[in-house]
């Protein structure tokens with residue numbers, strides 16, 4: 001059955017890989033903060049793009065809700081709240097601006113979007129997938145990022161219990177993936193990058209995880225390797 005799917009942070013990396021993959025069989029709307037003309041990675045012509053900066057959470061939520069109404073989408077089968085950012089620190093968190101921005105993009109906008117999109121999800125008996133990170137337990141160099149993902153973990157668990165049988169809620173703790181996120185965060189993973197998963201491989205795992213509706217789920221290289229042919233392994 002053709003589904004209506006919304007993916008935030010679909011202008012690059014993991015979100016875009018997932019959107020391109022799902023758009024083969026479903027209607028997919030993606031968001032990002034940049035203008036569509038600035039998207040550099042392959043972008044399926046079937047995708048609907050909405051520019052909405054989560055640095056201003058309330059405005060982003062309003063823009064996305066308006067885009068759904070404009071497109072005539074009255075329900076959402078899947079929402080993937082994937083947009084995220086981070087910044088590496090050396091000694092201490094001294095950049096208050098980046099700290100606030102990280103929390104706004106990763107946490108506040110995700111919470112507001114979850115609440116606002118509930119009627120769309122409830123109409124479809126849909127699934128809300130929140131993109132977390134294996135860093136949610138704490139990660140050296142990325143304290144603010146880790147804190148935002150830890151908070152998302154708690155939020156998703158609370159919402160899963162609150163929404164129970166009406167809308168499935170899951171938190172996906174992603175492992176290291178070969179996107180531009182690390183460079184944007186001012187961090188060079190060096191040779192470790194070569195063992196990071198490809199965004200397309202992570203997208204395959206995410207599609208599988210979304211269908212399962214289970215939570216929490218850790219999606220990492222180890223899990224991918226053990227999942228075998230079900231995912232069409234191609235690292």
Ligand SMILES: NC(=O)c1ccc[n+]([C@@H]2O[C@H](COP(=O)([O-])OP(=O)(O)OC[C@H]3O[C@@H](n4cnc5c(N)ncnc54)[C@H](OP(=O)(O)O)[C@@H]3O)[C@@H](O)[C@H]2O)c1
Pocket residue numbers: 008009010011012013014015031032033034052053054055082083084085105131132133134173174175176177178179180181182184
């Ligand atoms: N890569 C990894 O190793 C890894 C590991 C664990 C979890 N994750 C999580 O996976 C998700 C996707 O990350 P990625 O690796 O694919 O990184 P990415 O390539 O940098 O993509 C991040 C996405 O989030 C969007 N975004 C960032 N700031 C935004 C803002 N202010 N408003 C709206 N959208 C914004 C970006 O859109 P614009 O560029 O248009 O702003 C982009 O589409 C994130 O939540 C990240 O925390 C990644």
